[in-house]
Amino acid sequence: MKNKIYLIANWKMQLLNSEAGELGLALKHESTRLLTPEGVADGGQVKTLKQKNIELVLCPSFTALSELGKKIPGDSSPDSRRGRNDIAFKLGAQNVFYHEKGAYTGEISPLQLKELGVTYVIIGHSERRTYLNESDTDTNLKIKTCLAHNLTPVLCVGETFDERRFGRTELVLIRQLTRGLEDIKLKNDQKLIIAYEPVWVIGTGQAINPLDAKNAALAIKQTLLDFFTIEEIENKISIIYGGSVDQNNILDFIEPGLLDGALVGTASLTTEKFIPLIETLAEKL
Numbered sequence: 001m002k003n004k005i006y007l008i009a010n011w012k013m014q015l016l017n018s019e020a021g022e023l024g025l026a027l028k029h030e031s032t033r034l035l036t037p038e039g040v041a042d043g044g045q046v047k048t049l050k051q052k053n054i055e056l057v058l059c060p061s062f063t064a065l066s067e068l069g070k071k072i073p074g075d076s077s078p079d080s081r082r083g084r085n086d087i088a089f090k091l092g093a094q095n096v097f098y099h100e101k102g103a104y105t106g107e108i109s110p111l112q113l114k115e116l117g118v119t120y121v122i123i124g125h126s127e128r129r130t131y132l133n134e135s136d137t138d139t140n141l142k143i144k145t146c147l148a149h150n151l152t153p154v155l156c157v158g159e160t161f162d163e164r165r166f167g168r169t170e171l172v173l174i175r176q177l178t179r180g181l182e183d184i185k186l187k188n189d190q191k192l193i194i195a196y197e198p199v200w201v202i203g204t205g206q207a208i209n210p211l212d213a214k215n216a217a218l219a220i221k222q223t224l225l226d227f228f229t230i231e232e233i234e235n236k237i238s239i240i241y242g243g244s245v246d247q248n249n250i251l252d253f254i255e256p257g258l259l260d261g262a263l264v265g266t267a268s269l270t271t272e273k274f275i276p277l278i279e280t281l282a283e284k285l
């Protein structure tokens, strides 16, 4: 079976808890439309997002995880078992701390996330690297913690505008990956997602040239060879793109086996923007 295509919504600190709950419900409601005969048709046959192997993940603020976790799971009604209302958004967190328990004021443990049904964790987002001084050592510890608790880490890497201007993109990626992945082994069914996010296009409405994203993904794959076998890279690691992805450009950034999805900020914050994005993926893949 081909690898999953990931669509991961990063809501950052943009929504009140009540707004996140409402958006989650609205997305769930709207997206079930994609499973009806008028929805995604494939050669005359209705195909669900699940059959298409598309994984939808919502990453709200910590405070909204509990409420959202109750609202977004798939429907377990008989209809659902016939493949209709079975859209299930997975729950993701935007960060985690690298200890399970203890005197760490203000931090959130992997156990607390698991208790709420979280299965994905964004690690080392450029906003955390910039505003919270998160280092490659931090990302390394956090990835290890995620894997130890069966949470799939989504490691964000990417260069700033100046780094690109001075031709340092690949060096930055190699540094972030080499330090971030030090001593990391993928056991059994553990998975890892690398999100290539050029920092300078995040939130600008202007994504980078898809060819540049693909070249960055190739550089990432090359670096991964220092840590993992080809089989592991093919079967357990996915690279996705992030940075001003929307319904008009999403398909330019998908190339199964090289770029397997997207991390979406701004365009995931309303049903008007996010549903067409899901639809585009579901129809064209």
Ligand code: PGA
Binding pocket: 010, 197, 201, 202, 203, 204, 205, 242, 243, 244, 245, 263, 264, 265, 266, 267
């Ligand atoms: P954006 O954010 O889609 O608004 O550019 C992406 C991200 O920061 O992950």
